[in-house]
Amino acid sequence: MKRVLLSIKPEYADKIFSGEKKFEFRKIAFRNRDVDTVVVYCTMPVGKIIGEFTIKDIHKDSPEVIWKRTKKFSGIDRGFFNKYYNGRDLAVAIEVDNTLLYNEPINPKDEFENFTAPQSFMYI
Secondary structure, X not given: OEEEEEEXXXXXXXXXXXXXXXXXXXXXXXXXXXXXXXXXXEOOOOXXXXXXXXXXXXXXXXXXHHHHHHHHHOOOOHHXXXXXXXXXXXXXXXXXXXXXXXEEEEOHHHXXXXXXXXXXXXXX
């Protein structure tokens, strides 16, 4: 199992674990194609690792195509999506599957020496 730690804002992390958001959007894809699990670091003010999910698929295409494919379960509005991908030719949508919200959030500083939240993701 290959895992990455993704930094996700609390409002979007909540939507992922409630099932409302089934796609996590990124500007770049993982170089390592063997990644199958995402560990969710919920950014401040939470600042904890709160759960994980398996990756059903990673969709890569133009922002227009990705929006058409994902809008029903994007968990964001079109305006935010357009602003995020403004000037970009490629959009990446990580399809969420099998979420697991931890009973007890994990302090990442207890798990990783000199932890700093990744801007996008880090392999673990």
